[in-house]
Amino acid sequence: MIHIVSPDNHHLYEELMEQAYRLRHRVFVEEKKWMDLAKPDGREIDQFDNEHAIHMLYIDGGKVLGYQRMLPSTRPHLLSDVLPHLCEDVLPIGEHIWEWTRYCVEPAHRERGRTLSPVANTLLSGIVEWGLESGVETIIIQMNPLWLLRLVQLHFRVMPLGLPQQVGGEDVVAVTASFDRRTLARLQEMRGDRQRVLAEPEKPVHRLAS
Template structure:
């Protein structure tokens, strides 16, 4: 299930976060060719992995099989500071808008064709569950354009911010994706399970904006 990790509870998740950083490196550096992120220790850690980041970990039998990071748009984030060229106009900013980055799933647990994997479904469900309880209703995403239709089918309302451009080995487009209760219902319908996917969280994530 999904664990939410911030600076508040990070000490209890040291080993799992180390797994997450290595999974990130394996996916984004070794597979996708984002060589600017390459580190000798095999850990993908950047300037945004600070006290303002919200990490979401899918953990099964002590192993991190899926990961994603959320960053508040009111503070520096990937689109504002690294990939600004992907946004043709003004940056989307507001307390209700967070950036979804570093989504990655371990080999063997990934999507098959158009089918969203159980791990992928739970990670997306965690964003919507957390967002609905935290006053967040929109996410910024830098992604392969192939995801556009999939997000619409999952009942996200997607708006491109620019045209696709090459990042590493991939074409990447920046979008905003708004969601609401209907999005969560759709994800649960596809999963065949009405239960919440978040099983552990810090007391509050609102202080990440403080």
């Protein structure tokens, strides 16, 4: 299941968010060698992990196996403040546009070949379910150009914002990817079920007065 962590419920996920930050560090610093992100405590946290960020955690058995972060395009985000050179046109901004960042999956749960792993499919399905329920229909992504065809095959409508450029030693292209219920249906078809992937929000416990 995908759990959505926001400022309203962050206190319920403190230990799991610690796992998420350490997963980010293992993937982006130790694997990808993005040493600018290295932290002595092994937790990858940046200036965008603030009160405007939405964190999505794939949790199984109390373990965070996958993670992604959503940032509103109406606030500072990676494309606007860190990688503006990837956008050769007008910066996409709107309440219905959010940026998808820091996607990562534990190595043992990643895809092999062209097929999305169950964790990857569930993370993408979580974005689409959340977007359809929240009025978000487009995401900004900075990604390897090899992902372009895969997203189209998943029924995202993808529009490059510029040409690929070298970032952190690899080719990266910025795109917008729009989605609708057909995208969700395609992901469900590939997954083999139509079950909702977003967990129900955690409810606060009300203690009876003694």
